[in-house]
Amino acid sequence: MSLAGRAAIVTGAARGIGLTLARRLVDRGMRVTLLDRDPAVRARAESIGPLARGRVVDLRDIDETRAVAAATIEEMDGLWLLVNNAGVFEKTPLLEIDPSAWDSMMEINVRSMVLLIQVAAPSMIAGGGGRIVNQASMAAKLGTPGEAHYAASKAAVVALSRIAAHELGPHQITVNSVCPGYVLTEMGADTRDPRQIAQWTATSPLGRLATPDDIAAAVEFLASDDAGYITGESLNVSGGACTW
Amino acid sequence: MQLDGKTALVTGGAKRVGRVISLTLAEAGANVVINYNTSADEADATAAEVEAFGVGALPVAADVGDYGAVEAMVDAATTRFGGVDVLVNNASSFHADPFPTTDLTVWNQAISTLVNGPFNCTNLVAPSMLERGGGAIVSVSDLSAFEAWPGYIGHAVGKSAILAMTRQFALELAPTVRANAVVFGPALRPHDYDDDRYQRTADKTLLDRWGTPEEMAHAVKYLIEADYVTGEYLVIDGGQRFGHRKAEAG
Numbered sequence: 267m268s269l270a271g272r273a274a275i276v277t278g279a280a281r282g283i284g285l286t287l288a289r290r291l292v293d294r295g296m297r298v299t300l301l302d303r304d305p306a307v308r309a310r311a312e313s314i315g316p317l318a319r320g321r322v323v324d325l326r327d328i329d330e331t332r333a334v335a336a337a338t339i340e341e342m343d344g345l346w347l348l349v350n351n352a353g354v355f356e357k358t359p360l361l362e363i364d365p366s367a368w369d370s371m372m373e374i375n376v377r378s379m380v381l382l383i384q385v386a387a388p389s390m391i392a393g394g395g396g397r398i399v400n401q402a403s404m405a406a407k408l409g410t411p412g413e414a415h416y417a418a419s420k421a422a423v424v425a426l427s428r429i430a431a432h433e434l435g436p437h438q439i440t441v442n443s444v445c446p447g448y449v450l451t452e453m454g455a456d457t458r459d460p461r462q463i464a465q466w467t468a469t470s471p472l473g474r475l476a477t478p479d480d481i482a483a484a485v486e487f488l489a490s491d492d493a494g495y496i497t498g499e500s501l502n503v504s505g506g507a508c509t510w
Numbered sequence: 511m512q513l514d515g516k517t518a519l520v521t522g523g524a525k526r527v528g529r530v531i532s533l534t535l536a537e538a539g540a541n542v543v544i545n546y547n548t549s550a551d552e553a554d555a556t557a558a559e560v561e562a563f564g565v566g567a568l569p570v571a572a573d574v575g576d577y578g579a580v581e582a583m584v585d586a587a588t589t590r591f592g593g594v595d596v597l598v599n600n601a602s603s604f605h606a607d608p609f610p611t612t613d614l615t616v617w618n619q620a621i622s623t624l625v626n627g628p629f630n631c632t633n634l635v636a637p638s639m640l641e642r643g644g645g646a647i648v649s650v651s652d653l654s655a656f657e658a659w660p661g662y663i664g665h666a667v668g669k670s671a672i673l674a675m676t677r678q679f680a681l682e683l684a685p686t687v688r689a690n691a692v693v694f695g696p697a698l699r700p701h702d703y704d705d706d707r708y709q710r711t712a713d714k715t716l717l718d719r720w721g722t723p724e725e726m727a728h729a730v731k732y733l734i735e736a737d738y739v740t741g742e743y744l745v746i747d748g749g750q751r752f753g754h755r756k757a758e759a760g
Contacts, residue, residue, distance in 0.1 A: 472684055480736070480737065493732075502742045506684060
């Protein structure tokens with residue numbers, strides 16, 4: 267009934283929520299491969315311990331993504347959990363968004379998830395079941411000016427998760443998305459100032475921002491055996507800022 | 511919130527899914543006040559199972575729609591355990607409720623149990639939770655909150671009301687107390703389901719199966735423990751709400 271001994275892939279795991287999650291899963295006894303485009307991911311994985319392994323991959327590169335994912339699953343001899351956590355964020359007014367910037371956001375935030383699910387699914391099917399958890403965002407449902415590309419990409423993640431749940435359900439693979447509210451991590455650090463942090467804090471009735479651990483706990487829950495009847499869901503971890 | 515050492519009040523906690531919720535919280539180290547309406551024997555049996563985990567158990571009879579009875583129940587819980595840290599609004603009613611009708615009995619019963627019940631219980635435990643500096647509320651809804659269940663109008667209105675109440679509880683009691691809802695799909699075979707109906711229900715889920723009371727209780731436990739989740743509803747239905755579209759997949 268526990269996660270111990272099972273295999274997981276976490277993308278975007280060199281820092282932030284991904285790294286916190288990888289540590290948490292290793293604590294539970296999982297074998298975890300951390301994927302990131304940042305070469306520091308190898309050292310970060312080593313610092314977690316022997317159950318963790320880091321590999322570098324550029325998720326915008328279709329061939330590289332497929333090859334690294336396939337090699338990882340082969341090396342780990344199967345897969346229980348795929349966490350599509352990698353994502354980028356930046357703010358640009360809608361009327362100024364460059365089409366190539368739009369495409370790039372979609373490639374990393376959405377298309378990479380499709381590629382990884384396509385590689386991981388056969389292995390999960392052969393294993394009799396599995397868990398796919400996709401990092402969306404409160405922006406999928408709410409969002410603010412400057413986030414048109416980001417919010418659209420995250421809404422796509424929610425919809426993708428829903429249809430994936432439908433298609434993979436008969437194989438006892440659940441697919442869910444997590445919608446964090448404001449989390450203090452490195453991503454987006456250059457768009458913040460103390461006044462903005464105060465504004466973001468005020469959006470949550472709980473009067474604080476989320477920690478990476480709040481998000482990691484939600485992913486761990488969805489990955490657990492007893493969460494096997496939850497599928498096609500988008501789980502808000504927003505401190506009450508989003509209630510639907 | 512960590513459950514170890516806390517006290518939980520589970521309405522309808524004596525049998526079926528409510529009993530498994532009671533046991534799950536007990537296993538996590540919480541005392542359990544087991545509310546029941548008419549199931550006294552089951553409540554005593556469940557209390558014994560709860561105590562086997564080394565925590566306290568208190569079966570208390572109360573129709574949750576009866577304000578005075580809920581007052582007495584909360585008093586009893588406070589006297590025994592010092593206060594209530596966790597409230598699970600699980601008590602429900604489910605009776606055939608034709609519409610239109612000349613008999614308002616079932617409608618009134620549904621509104622009493624599903625609307626007044628959670629309101630009464632939450633209203634009566636909240637002041638103490640606020641005073642003591644913490645609390646978590648989980649209320650149980652089902653898919654009739656999102657789609658029509660012909661023949662069960664009172665039940666559907668009640669389960670919908672539970673979602674609205676959850677949002678209100680969350681915003682009114684923040685930041686000290688969190689409130690969330692669980693939306694259950696098929697969890698435990700009703701006594702009047704024949705094999706054919708049982709299978710048809712399974713076929714309408716994305717996972718081709720019923721859930722289990724343990725899966726429902728596991729979600730309740732997560733929402734109690736998740737310190738940044740409030741005002742949320744979590745659906746545990748094996749994708750049943752999307753299952754209507756299965757035939758369209760070609």
